[in-house]
Amino acid sequence: MKRAAVGETQSSVSAAEDLQTYSRREWKGNTTKSLLIRKGYEAIASEFNLCRVRGDNYCALRATLFQVLSQSKQLPAWLHDSDISKWAKEMHSDFITEWQFPFETSMSKLQHLEQCLELLKNKWQEAVQYKSLEDREHMCQHVFRGHDEEYELLEALKFLMLRTAIQLHSDMEKGSDVPEFCWLLFARDSSKCPKTFFTNHLRHVGFSGGLEQVEMCLLGYSLQEMIQVVRLYKCDTEEFITYYPNDHKNASPLCLLTEDDGHYNVLVPKKSSKFDAYGRPKWNQSSGGQPSITTCL
Amino acid sequence: MSFIPGHPVTAVVQRIEIHKLRDGDNLILGFSIGGGIDQDPGQNPFSEDKTDKGIYVTRVSKGGPAEVAGLRMGDKIMQVNGWDMTMVTHDQARKKLTKKNEDVVRLLVTRKSLETVVRQSMMQH
Numbered sequence: 001m002k003r004a005a006v007g008e009t010q011s012s013v014s015a016a017e018d019l020q021t022y023s024r025r026e027w028k029g030n031t032t033k034s035l036l037i038r039k040g041y042e043a044i045a046s047e048f049n050l051c052r053v054r055g056d057n058y059c060a061l062r063a064t065l066f067q068v069l070s071q072s073k074q075l076p077a078w079l080h081d082s083d084i085s086k087w088a089k090e091m092h093s094d095f096i097t098e099w100q101f102p103f104e105t106s107m108s109k110l111q112h113l114e115q116c117l118e119l120l121k122n123k124w125q126e127a128v129q130y131k132s133l134e135d136r137e138h139m140c141q142h143v144f145r146g147h148d149e150e151y152e153l154l155e156a157l158k159f160l161m162l163r164t165a166i167q168l169h170s171d172m173e174k175g176s177d178v179p180e181f182c183w184l185l186f187a188r189d190s191s192k193c194p195k196t197f198f199t200n201h202l203r204h205v206g207f208s209g210g211l212e213q214v215e216m217c218l219l220g221y222s223l224q225e226m227i228q229v230v231r232l233y234k235c236d237t238e239e240f241i242t243y244y245p246n247d248h249k250n251a252s253p254l255c256l257l258t259e260d261d262g263h264y265n266v267l268v269p270k271k272s273s274k275f276d277a278y279g280r281p282k283w284n285q286s287s288g289g290q291p292s293i294t295t296c297l
Numbered sequence: 298m299s300f301i302p303g304h305p306v307t308a309v310v311q312r313i314e315i316h317k318l319r320d321g322d323n324l325i326l327g328f329s330i331g332g333g334i335d336q337d338p339g340q341n342p343f344s345e346d347k348t349d350k351g352i353y354v355t356r357v358s359k360g361g362p363a364e365v366a367g368l369r370m371g372d373k374i375m376q377v378n379g380w381d382m383t384m385v386t387h388d389q390a391r392k393k394l395t396k397k398n399e400d401v402v403r404l405l406v407t408r409k410s411l412e413t414v415v416r417q418s419m420m421q422h
Contacts, residue, residue, distance in 0.1 A: 043342040047356050228369070235342045238409035241371035246309070246408070252364060269359055293336060294355045295391050297326040 012144040013066050016049035016268050033233075037259060040235035044267070050257065051266040054146070058206040060256075061154045062144070063264040064219060064227060067254035069127045070140050070268075076224050084121055087163055088113040094195070095162060100203055101155060103148045112152075113159055119149065120156035154206060157219065162202055164222040166194045181217035181245050188214075210262060216244035220254075228253035230267065233260055310375075313404040315366040326394060326402070327361020328354050328368055333387030343371045351375075352382045352390045354406070369408060376405040 023041035027034045053063045088096070088110055096109050105112045123143060130136045144150055168182045191197035205211060211219065220227040227244040234240045243253065255267040317324040332341055332352045343353045354372040357364045374382045377393045385393070394402055 040342055043355070236347070237345045238343065238371070240343050241369070242409075243369065252359060253369070293333075293387055294329045294331040295387065296329045296356075297391065297394055 010145050011141065012054040012062060012146050012150060013140065013266060014052040016051050019045040019048060019050050022050050036235050037232045040230065040232035040240065043235070043240075044230055044257075047270055048255065048257075048267040049270050051268055053263075053265050055263050056206070057208065057210045058151070058154050060211040060216060060264045061157050061205070061219070062150075063256050063266045064223070064225075064254060065153055065157060066140060066144060066266050067256070068223065068225065069123060069143065070136050071252070071254065072124065072128050074128050075125055078224055079121055079124060085114040085118040088117060088159070091159075091163065095198055098199065098203055099155075100207060102151050102206055113155070116152040116156040117159060119152050123153060151206075157222075158202055158205055160222040161215070161218050162194070162198055165197055165202075165218060169194050179217070179221060179245055179247055181214050181221070184214045185218060213242075213244070213261065220244045226253045228255050229264070230255070230257045231261060232258065309408050311367065311372070311406050311408055313363075313366050313368050313372075313406055315362050315368065315402050315404065317400050317402070318362050319400075324395065324397065324400065325361065326363050327358040328363035329356040330374070330387070330390055330394070331355040333390055334384055335386040335388075344373070349373075350384075352385065352387075368404070368406065372406040372408050374404055374406050378403050 019041050023038050023045070027037050027041075051066070053059050053066070091113075093110075096113065099109050099113065101109070101112060107115070127136065127139060130139060143153070165185065168178050169186060171178050172182055172186065185197065186192055190200040201209070201212075201215065205215075216227060216229070226246075229242050229244065231239060231242055234242070257265045257267050315326055317326055319325075330352050332338070332350060334350045336350065338344065338350045339347050341347075341349070341353055343355075344351070352374040354363075354368060354370055354374065357368055357370050374390070376382055377390075378399070380393050382390055382393065
């Protein structure tokens with residue numbers, strides 16, 4: 001079977017580009033909004049480059065998955081110790097029956113979910129084995145090219161979110177301690193319990209809807225990661241940088257960017273940032289051209 | 298009780314203990330600061346109150362001492378080793394953080410989060 005070469009047009013995540021250049025190109029003009037968004041881009045431009053993510057309703061999951069695969073140094077404990085494909089069988093059949101896949105499948109939904117979970121574990125294991133940046137980038141290019149494999153991984157993430165939501169809801173009912181976002185997740189009229197959360201929200205992610213902010217908390221928590229989002233339209237407010245969820249200690253966050261809480265792109269550390277890989281400042285001077293000083297310590 | 302978008306968020310106070318990294322003669326913290334009473338507060342993208350002249354964390358280097366200690370971009374630094382940082386110049390802030398005889402700095406920071414909105418709403422009932 002002929003396979004096309006991995007090309008820019010097929011890629012679900014673009015190569016890294018400079019934030020300032022992108023910002024000036026996309027946000028010309030001097031409306032209040034343009035100025036605010038450009039100010040936001042400028043605030044982080046010396047530290048990060050931008051990788052644009054395919055703009056469908058999977059983008060939040062895709063951006064997060066990309067960061068996970070390109071940055072994980074080791075397989076997380078929760079994945080390491082589990083045969084996660086078995087989790088599909090443990091899931092109540094109501095959820096499996098209602099599952100939507102974005103591709104054709106000849107196997108049962110249960111079997112396909114098992115396959116998705118297995119694939120996630122394999123890809124994660126593969127990723128952490130690569131020590132060089134080039135090998136990681138090559139692997140990510142191969143994963144993020146819009147084929148079934150990419151979507152299987154994204155569906156696996158949705159499954160993990162559902163499994164976690166079920167567990168958390170059960171803990172809440174028992175009166176155990178739960179992360180604060182759980183209250184918000186199940187306070188919505190459309191999602192009072194895992195069943196309605198799934199039917200009204202999660203099963204549509206990737207199709208007719210993306211992830212709401214509280215669902216970003218669930219995603220981060222499910223993966224035991226902290227997702228750091230630079231929210232450009234919130235520049236000049238205390239929500240400019242928001243953490244999903246906020247209570248995961250000592251995590252190196254996965255960095256994303258959004259202009260509007262709808263579409264998410266990926267932020268990668270700029271190689272020419274003021275810090276080297278060990279956090280040492282390369283030089284001690286104020287950021288040139290900006291009216292206010294920032295100092296590297 | 299429901300989440301109201303745009304409703305003011307409240308701050309969570311975090312205690313952060315940073316163990317500086319020694320690099321020859323230098324002690325590295327692995328983050329950058331912006332702000333100060335001698336700076337233009339309008340330039341700070343992290344604050345809501347455009348008269349807020351506090352000290353903010355503008356960058357955190359990946360894997361550095363600050364990130365490992367739990368400091369995050371956007372955090373507002375309230376105290377360093379007990380010294381107030383809400384009414385200091387940029388340079389005074391820098392000095393408090395980079396004392397050569399201190400290997401460890403203990404910060405008190407405030408940080409906004411989605412979840413503090415929930416906690417606030419819960420407390421009202």
